[in-house]
Amino acid sequence: DIQMTQSPSSLSASVGDRVTITCQASRDIxxxxxxxxxxxxxxxxxxxYDASTLETxxxxxxxxxxxxxxxxxxxxxxxxxxxxxxxxQEYDNFPLTFGGGTKVDIK
Amino acid sequence: xxxxxxxxPRLVKPSETLSLTCTVSGGSIGTDYWSWIRQSPxxxxxxxxxxxxxxxxxxxxxxxxxxxxxxxxSKNQFSLNLKSVTAADTAIYYCVRDGSVGVFENxxxxxxxxxxx
Numbered sequence: 125d126i127q128m129t130q131s132p133s134s135l136s137a138s139v140g141d142r143v144t145i146t147c148q149a150s151r152d153i154x155x156x157x158x159x160x161x162x163x164x165x166x167x168x169x170x171x172x173y174d175a176s177t178l179e180t181x182x183x184x185x186x187x188x189x190x191x192x193x194x195x196x197x198x199x200x201x202x203x204x205x206x207x208x209x210x211x212x213q214e215y216d217n218f219p220l221t222f223g224g225g226t227k228v229d230i231k
Numbered sequence: 232x233x234x235x236x237x238x239x240p241r242l243v244k245p246s247e248t249l250s251l252t253c254t255v256s257g258g259s260i261g262t263d264y265w266s267w268i269r270q271s272p273x274x275x276x277x278x279x280x281x282x283x284x285x286x287x288x289x290x291x292x293x294x295x296x297x298x299x300x301x302x303x304x305s306k307n308q309f310s311l312n313l314k315s316v317t318a319a320d321t322a323i324y325y326c327v328r329d330g331s332v333g334v335f336e337n338x339x340x341x342x343x344x345x346x347x348x
Binding site for chain 2: 156160166167168169170173179211213214215218219220222224225
């Protein structure tokens with residue numbers, strides 16, 4: 125199985141901050157990485173696929189980058205509705221695997 | 232917009248079979264891949280497997296001996312059966328539409344299934 129190491133596991137931010145979350149794959153997954161947002165009591169919501177492509181309707185303050193096995197998820201100018209838990213997920217290999225999640229809360 | 236809804240028992244006894252059905256509305260199940268994913272505090276998000284509308288499947292190796300996912304195109308539904316459950320199978324179970332394999336675009340609201348006697 126591919127291991128997705130996501131960090132940090134939690135962070136605190138203020139409205140307007142830039143938030144950065146990373147995921148490291150245990151082996152090459154090309155660009156096959158997604159990012160999801162999950163709010164309490166709700167299912168995850170797809171934000172980014174193919175490492176950097178924004179899903180339709182997702183605000184442009186969200187972005188993703190890839191560099192080898194290292195993936196970065198960024199929220200520029202974080203808004204109150206962005207406080208949630210974020211997950212990465214690879215889809216290059218079966219079984220499909222998720223990172224452990226990053227909880228973003230209000231400072 | 233495709234919508235998904237899980238249904239089935241919320242409480243299952245140890246050693247019995249967990250059975251869930253996902254009803255798809257707003258679109259045809261006769262395209263795309265359809266997955267089951269579960270979420271527990273101890274193990275985070277775990278992909279269980281998928282079914283293609285043709286009936287072909289792929290399962291997580293750790294669950295493969297216990298899991299069956301099937302599709303009923305006439306009812307626009309797909310189903311999960313997980314046999315010989317233990318407390319470790321207690322989780323929120325989500326049914327999901329894959330836009331392409333492994334890209335989980337549409338999720339059901341999830342259903343908490345507890346394994347307990």
